[in-house]
Amino acid sequence: MKLVLIAGDGIGPEVTAAACQVIEAAGVHIDWIRADAGLGAAEHYGEPLPEATLDLIRTHRVALKGPCTTPVGKGFRSINVRLRQGLDLYASVRPVRSLPGIRTPFDHVDLIVVRENTEGLYAGLEHQVVPGVVESLRVITRTAAERIVRFAFELARHSGRHRVTFCHKADVMRLTDGLFLDCARAVADEFPFITFDETPVDNVCLQLALDPTQYDVLVMENLFGDVISDLCAGLVGGLGVVPGANLGSRYAVFEAVHGSAPDIAGKGLANPIAVIRSAVMMLDHVGERAAAARIENAVLRTLQAGIGLTRDLGGDGNTATITAQIIKNLE
Numbered sequence: 001m002k003l004v005l006i007a008g009d010g011i012g013p014e015v016t017a018a019a020c021q022v023i024e025a026a027g028v029h030i031d032w033i034r035a036d037a038g039l040g041a042a043e044h045y046g047e048p049l050p051e052a053t054l055d056l057i058r059t060h061r062v063a064l065k066g067p068c069t070t071p072v073g074k075g076f077r078s079i080n081v082r083l084r085q086g087l088d089l090y091a092s093v094r095p096v097r098s099l100p101g102i103r104t105p106f107d108h109v110d111l112i113v114v115r116e117n118t119e120g121l122y123a124g125l126e127h128q129v130v131p132g133v134v135e136s137l138r139v140i141t142r143t144a145a146e147r148i149v150r151f152a153f154e155l156a157r158h159s160g161r162h163r164v165t166f167c168h169k170a171d172v173m174r175l176t177d178g179l180f181l182d183c184a185r186a187v188a189d190e191f192p193f194i195t196f197d198e199t200p201v202d203n204v205c206l207q208l209a210l211d212p213t214q215y216d217v218l219v220m221e222n223l224f225g226d227v228i229s230d231l232c233a234g235l236v237g238g239l240g241v242v243p244g245a246n247l248g249s250r251y252a253v254f255e256a257v258h259g260s261a262p263d264i265a266g267k268g269l270a271n272p273i274a275v276i277r278s279a280v281m282m283l284d285h286v287g288e289r290a291a292a293a294r295i296e297n298a299v300l301r302t303l304q305a306g307i308g309l310t311r312d313l314g315g316d317g318n319t320a321t322i323t324a325q326i327i328k329n330l331e
């Protein structure tokens, strides 16, 4: 099977290499087609997201991706935003579950963050009106709003979940979130067997801090989803453990919630679990269900045993030791 691999920047090459090792050890042979994106690609080709990379994903349909660095406030537009828009990967799916062996304030967290990935304030439409005054356009379209909410309901239905919560700020952003909310209500009517709630996003943050176990599937626009995803990662052990998928009707790119972690890059300290679990989602997606389950279980056993864990999980190990333990725990 040929799949695309984008190693990315910072800790990306370290954690994606670990994921490839684990997949191979689980007995799935993937002929990786390496593609460039990120700072490295910008330096090499003068373009952080070469068209050739998009073409490779268009050809092979599925990619595993490491994080890419985006310089703050200058330089090129976020590669991730361009990649998601360019391939119409409209749904970001981030399952957030309590994990064995990781002590957190709440047990039994089991929710999925579904984020609209192509519009909102991340549409990238910013300009200067006059010096000292800038504008960013928040784009919400009926088409994109309906399809992401429908995606969330379908996901709930297929995964045996019973509640979808739409997070919004329609009281303040009356037109944009007003339209999104109307769309959400209309789509919810198609799924009378699934409970639908609409909650202001600030209240969702409060509720997540008080009792995240009350949520099942959360669906929201792009910026809210970015923020809520990191918050939710913090509830179950941090950015090192939460996987993600960017899905469209044609293509799929699997990547962790975390970024390129420049503070620990190149030191062999990064936790590869988030990318390994993103690879589990990828294996599920391409029909390698048994291998996906074996790897996920190996990760859970490794966390439970607490041997060789990386520092973000309170251990004194590194990328290599935790990867070796996961491979050892494959059954």
Ligand code: NAI
Pocket (backbone or CB within 6 Å): 011, 015, 066, 067, 068, 069, 070, 071, 080, 239, 240, 255, 256, 257, 258, 259, 260, 261, 262, 263, 264, 269, 270, 271, 272, 274, 312
């Ligand atoms: P970050 O997620 O890279 O790091 C935040 C903190 O979490 C840091 O202290 C880092 O060391 C720690 N951390 C993250 N992943 C870890 C892991 N696997 N193991 C252990 N510790 C981990 O977020 P930050 O610093 O805001 O962003 C750095 C760069 O990454 C930026 O250029 C940003 O644009 C980019 N980024 C890229 C993403 C992507 O490609 N999907 C997503 C988020 C950020």
